[in-house]
Amino acid sequence: MSATTLGHKGLEAVKNKDYEAALPLLDKALASSNSPAWLLARSQTHQQLKNYDAALRDAELAYHTAAERSSGTSRKFMIDAQHRRSVILHRLGRYADADCCAKWSMLLAEGRPAREDDGVEKQVDSNGNYTVTVEDAIADNAGQPNYNPMSGLGPGGDSATSKPERTGFESEWTRAYTWRSQVLSMLKSLPEDHAGRKVTVTKIPTKPEPQKLEPKVEEEIIDTSDKNDAEKASAPAPGSVPDDQLKLRADFYQTNQNVTISLFAKDAKRENVQVQFFNNYVQISSIPRSAAPYVQPGDREAASTFTLGGEIVPSGSRFTVTPRKIELVLQKATPGVKWSTWGTEEIGISAPKAGVSASPVAASSVVAAPEKQATPAITSAPVASTPKPTGAPAYPTSSRSGAKDWDKLGDDEDDTNKEDINGFFKTLYKGATPDQQRAMMKSFIESNGTALSTDWTDVANRTVETVPPEGVVPKKWKE
Incomplete structure (x- = not known):
């Protein structure tokens, strides 16, 4: 397979967020160019x-x-x-x-x-x-x-x-x-x-030396009947992967009442995941680790303790599990208090730290049903209802999906993707002056989401044109 083909396949894998498949393809492509x-x-x-x-x-x-x-x-x-x-x-x-x-x-x-x-x-x-x-x-x-x-x-x-x-x-x-x-x-x-x-970077970085990949020895073809034994023999021993590589990638957003944390764990299964909520931390076990696929449910690496950035109400917190992530919805103990960070992850089930309250709530009493699945009957204590957040002002938009609430824009995958930019708009809009806010809304709406200006004197007396990305031609709805 040519380097160009490998490179295109690697780019496509990144686009589909299949990073484990993308890495070897890009490694091979970059070995040539x-x-x-x-x-x-x-x-x-x-x-x-x-x-x-x-x-x-x-x-x-x-x-x-x-x-x-x-x-x-x-x-x-x-x-x-x-x-x-x-x-x-x-x-x-x-x-x-x-x-x-x-x-x-x-x-x-x-x-x-x-x-x-x-x-x-x-x-x-x-x-x-x-x-x-x-x-x-x-x-x-x-x-x-x-x-x-x-x-x-x-x-x-x-x-x-x-x-x-x-x-x-x-x-x-x-x-x-x-x-x-x-x-x-x-x-x-x-x-x-x-x-x-502290600033330690320079505008033009020091040029790294091209990476030299060691040629791989062709693997011996193994009989299918011995495949499982061969995989077990080649698997790394538990504890051989550094904790920093095992930690889950996390994103979060918050309202006055709740903090929602998305922990990205590929191939997570609802029936395997166990969650316990405490006043200041959450413990999760049977986590699939993409960095260490050999991990078994009973291994230390299959569990984590998440020390939170604030105090929560365990009985009012819940979680959902989908094939790509574990999502925690945590009810703030003090509504209206903004968390500066969601917290930190520590591999394994650790003992409560000094100053951290330990008031667990059984996972079965607060588990929400998995997304897009039928809700099973719950025989344990009922789910504690979470107060609905106070409604934030909705502003006009040209989107066919309706009005936007700029304080509730979502989160998901990569920093450079749409969801993170939405989160940044929230911070940007809140910190702007009234004129800057007016300019942002006018320019964003009139340009169909392709332009953003904070200069009211510039956009007040003109219609902001639609400026699509290079190579894209804008069309009217009826075209």
Whole structure:
């Protein structure tokens, strides 16, 4: 199979979020060619598999490969590489570094020179802490590419309010712009002496050496009757996989009353998963581990203790299990209090820590039925009802699905995907001034979701045009 075929198959696997299948395909393709597209896809794959060092290395190599090729797509790949660096650094808790890379992604999308000394990484105080805030990021739209290709002038033809012409990377600019609010919100919650406040990255990363993969010896064909014995003999011993690689990828969102945590566990089965809710932590057993498929229900690796970011009401909490994730819906003990983080995972069932309350509730009394399945009869104590969250204002939208509640936008898979951007819109919208909020709603609605502006003076007196991604032609409903 040619490298091109392998690369296309790897990209398709990443698109379908089948990262375990994507990795060997991309490894083989990249053994022949350092394609920036394949490197970025493998970077995303490593990130999803929590191989963060490898993910960062591929993103940085993709940046250099794209810059050296100087083709028509080079800038696009460089923009994506800086954004991918930002996402991975965020995962590593290096929030100041993550914001710098997001800003560099914006500057490239604005058409600025790649080697320009913009001083982004120099915005630190006397202690070396990064000084950029969420408010600074919201106001940082002066270089936003112009969505009106007919004129570079602002409302009324005032050249003082002119914005840069279109660059073709408007969607990439918006992606980085919205992402920064999430990064800086996390930075704001850190202690003053936290390492995540320090800037350690450079705009142009050190070029990594191309990875050399050891050639694999062709496997001996094993008779089908001996297959199970052979798999058992080749399986790694329990405890040989580092705990950090075993931990589940988690996303969360919250309302005034509840915190919903999605723990991504492929092939999770409702009949196997056991959950116990405590005041400050949750214990889950029989978790399938993609990083260690040999794990059995009784092994230490099959269980985890999740220390929560706040206190909950165990009797008002519940969970669901689907083939891709375990979802916890936790009722806050103190409604209205915002959690800065969902918590942390520790492999195995650990004893309660000092200061952590242990008031368990049997899983059978709080389990919600699996999604898209018939609800079985429950013979134990009834499910405690969860108070409905106070309704947040719904704003007008051009979407056929109806009005949007910007405080309840969802979450799901990757940081760069739609669900995470929706979460960032929530932070962005809440922190904006009334004029900025009006500008965001007007530009988003009138452009059919393809443009976002926080500059009311720019959009107040004009209709914001629909600007689809490059290569896409907009059509009216009746066409």
